[in-house]
Amino acid sequence: MGAYHLAIVDQNGTVGGRIALGGRPVSIGRHPENVISIRDDLASRYHCVIEPTDNGDWRVRDLGSRNGTRLNGERVSDAAVSPGDRIQVGTHTFEVNGGANHNGPEDSGATRAGGVAEAPARARKPKPKPSKKERPAPNAAGARAAWVESVAQIIRAVAPDADIKQPISLIDARGRTSAALNNSSEGAVAARLFLLAASYTRATDLHVEPKGETVQVRMRVDGQMLDVADIPNGVGELAVGLVKAVCHMKSAGRDAILEGHFSATIREQRIDYRASITPSVHGQKLVLRILNCADAPESLAHMGLANYMLDRVAKASQQDAGMVLACGPTGSGKTTTLYNVLREIDREHRNVVTIEDPVEYHLDRVTQIPANIDRGATFGSLLRSVLRQDPDVILLGEIRDEESARVAMQAAMTGHLVFSTVHAKDTIGAVFRLLDLGVENYLVANSLNLVLAQRLVRILCDHCKRPIAVTPGQATRMGKWLEGNHEIHFATGCARCLRTGYRGRRAIYEMLEFNNDLRDVVLSEPTIHAMRRVIEQGHFTTLVQAGWQLVARGVTALDEVDRVAGSA
Structure with missing residues (x-):
């Protein structure tokens, strides 16, 4: 040929x-x-x-x-x-x-x-661009068809039978229902398609950012940013204006920082959105945080905890006093884990109070209090107030400073069951984080019952994952966690997973259970090596080892575990 x-x-x-x-x-x-x-x-x-x-x-x-x-x-x-x-x-x-x-x-x-x-x-030497007045007017119908088809393609890839023209009912910041998205105006069409795409792809965030000649729309799916479409500036401004209206944001200049919220009913599910508008070089950037309860596990049993971890956490949730601490970076699922622990508690006979910034999900039979630092309602001050409200169980959204750490641990030692989170890379790091905040060793040693570290790893797409032989280096590194397998799987990418090779996420955990030997180490002169010597005498699995177990079972890829937990 x-x-x-x-x-x-x-x-x-x-x-x-x-x-x-x-x-x-x-x-x-x-x-x-x-x-x-x-x-x-x-x-x-x-x-x-x-x-x-x-x-x-x-x-x-x-x-x-x-x-x-x-x-x-x-x-x-x-x-x-x-x-x-x-x-x-x-x-x-x-x-x-x-x-x-x-x-x-x-x-x-x-x-x-x-x-x-x-x-x-x-070409290396392009002709000079004509001025804006000299440029021919773009084919508006063709441009619209292009970005509409781009979004529709994403929706059909994950849901071939999806109706991209289905109506969406909006609920504004004042709780009133609106049909603002169910018309043929370009702003309404764009906003409706983007919300539909985010719903079908299980996106957690939607970004609408002006880039000069166009507006770039992206979504965060399974923790990674994905391109959706480039839309004309006029369409982007209309869509952002619609969000401002439904959030009842106050009129302000283009350099103002605005925040708001609204809800929508999509496919018979109510989804909440937190809107944030920030000025950028080319205009106002909109980010929607998407809070869909349907995408989150509904019980502790669905969290992916190993059986022995599940038993320990369930037992800790039934105690009258003590502290359960979850640690990990932002977006690792800490709050979701603690919410599901609260669901295990008898909320009918125990007074459960949460302090959060902000309150993301509604829990039945729970008093949920939003923190507002700008108005002086800090975690520490609210926690002191809550302790006078006859609580049995307290969920403190995050330990950020010495005040909140000390008050929370004192509460755990005086007959209250306390749950909270802290930013640390692993369970041992969480202990040292509390000590670094200035909390006394005896408070840390005597208040903590359990520390959970967690990460979210992406799940390989069942339609396109491919097996590959385990190399000698991988076999040596993973050891017994390879479970005798000679093959592991890697991501390739197909239409159903939006060419990422992954579809969905699940958590991996590391659990540190406090016993008397560990308390003695924390009370004396705690070091990482001293704590590890005590921990390794019992049943302890690191985050990386938990990830390797999923690799051996074909759930995720080794590269994904290294990316998420390699530094843990």
């Missing part, structure tokens, strides 16, 4: 210069690392790749692009190409030519530098 080339087709349909297809894949997209780098707002950073097959033919494969790759006008994800076929990437069109008799200049209109071929739109 003759040599294959890609010919660049201009807007008039004229076939221009050629780019040779050698024996290696040719990637196309906006990022400069692509073999063919194009300047095209409708193209993704890594849009598609044209690659050789084993029998000498060529195929085009979409790389999870926002607007899709089209072959002869039909949208494709993976398809064979032949001479004469035309591949559309954004507004660019490439024609496949084969055979040695093809006429046309080689690589005309494209330059090569460092192995990167640039389409004419990225």
